[in-house]
Amino acid sequence: MPADPTSRPAAHRRRPRAAHILGQNSGLILAAAILLLSIIVFAGMFAVQQGRLPGDFEITSTVNNTMPLALAAIGQTIVVLTRGIDLSVGGVIDLTNALAAIFLAGSILHMIVVSLLIVLAGAAAGLINGLLVGLGRLQPIVVTLATLSIFQGLAIRVLPQPGGAVPAGYTSFLVNTNRPTALVFLALAALGWMGLRRSRLGVNLFAIGNDPQAAIALGVKAVRTRIVAYTIAGALYAVAGIFLAANATAGDATTGDGYTLTSIVAVVLGGVSLFGGRGSAVGAICGAFITTMIVNILFFAHIDPLYQSFYEGLFLVIAVVFGGLIGRLVRSGR
């Protein structure tokens, strides 16, 4: 692990390898455990009420519905790793969703070019955030609050009324309605993360998240790293916006708004520390799926949908409190 804050002088006894891995990844392990538990609870409720286990249809729709959130949460994770926070997620998804609904059409080549341009637009939005945070030396929370307003305005300018259309072929490529093939994209994202984690950029991201001053003293280009982090995040939000449009087969310049808050929820549930320096894409993906599973469970528990956010909020607090407790226990037991 780079920038391991627990490394000590040689005089200390080294911890066993297993305990080290457990201690470093307690957030991720907890997220995976909660996800597993929520899937078991959901499957149990489903089996009792429907007389069978959740099949292809349920799994596929869950995966397809979670795709935008999972991608947004990975982007948010990269920003949060640098001790930042990105509130403009909703605005970027609104904008790219609107662009996708209007411009996706025609030949395969045309659609590929349009998709790439939309991802570039997302990256440009992220770049603006990054420049303001990095070079402008402004606080991330206020910068992204302001750019959220700007991107939301642009999205409504692009698509004043819900509408547009996404070609059926495009939809079935990204979010196949018969098989959860979209999982392949998440696997790709996780692979990309492993590459990032081992690259110089990844090491720098974690370094400035753990201790910015020490990282700068060791020669990490903090400003450049932050700018790149926000840019990559913006590109990921754009992909989320495209998936959202593909899933809905149409566009709406306001459906993305909710992703600002849910991406933060998913990141927190995924064991990413809001204080920076700890987190992973797999954790963020787990967090996103937990968020969807909670909604599914509440539905099958016949909870009045009006109370939904009450239970989500309560669950969020409980998960964070217990996560903190378990993390403390693991770390104190070294």
Added chain:
Amino acid sequence: MKRLALSRDALRVLAAYGAAVLLFVIGAFVHPGFASFQSVTSILLVASFVGLVAAGQCFVILIGGIDLSVPWVLNAAAILLTTASLGQDGRALYAVSLTLGMGALAGLANGIGVVWLGVPAVVMTLAMNGIIEGLALGLSGGMTCAACASYAPPAIAAAVHGTWLGIPAALWLWLAVIVVVSFVLSLTRFGRATYAIGNNPRAAFLAGVNVSVTVVFLYALSGVFSALAGILLAGFGGQASLGMGTPYLFQSIAAVVIGGVSILGGRGTYLGAAAGAASLTALVSVLLALNMPEYGRSIIYGVVILVLLLLYGREQRE
């Protein structure tokens, strides 16, 4: 060095007031009558709702926290006021105390979560927003309950709209809040403790400040201010509606930041935040006077906040 830092903070407050005055002047040019007494007081009346929420937000931001539970505490307060009073003056006092109590309770829970459960402020207040939203929607049946159609008690509506010396009563209330909050923050032991915690909680603790209790109290205050704004807004509009609190989260944070309060805590004054609320509302009014469509307002709003931040919200080089 100390004097220089002080004058810089004072400059930020002055800049926020300057922005407000400038916007009124611009408004007067683009729309005759914009800067008339009548128009200015009605714009400031709208600003007072943002300003009251910003008072609570200012308190928690000064200690390095943030309150994201504003939208639904405010909205639930408006719903609770109308449903508990049933539009009767006789029940107004009971409804107001119940509503302020609800705000205090929500804020108290925020504070307890942040201080004793160790939940980050962003997560705790975000979750609280969801919890209150779920309760407000669920208990009112999505605003379909029999009492949900009630109006705010006439006494409260009159208190908001009524004028004294030509100025709306809600503005007098805001003025009183500005005076009291500024006095408390700058001249009392409690205010000193707030700044001390914002600058360095550990040092404040070692200096004998009861950090935990102060922080919890400040979050509770923020809840009370959100609830107060909800009461006034219900009185202003006559009824409660779903989603009425949503704009106040971003506006309150923007007002506080434009007013020169550091989002990291420990620096800034409520006097500045109040100016921020006034200039934000003036900006929106100018854009409305220009018949700017919604998307344009949204974009310009964000750009103006960024420009003001770049002018005086920058941090020192690392």
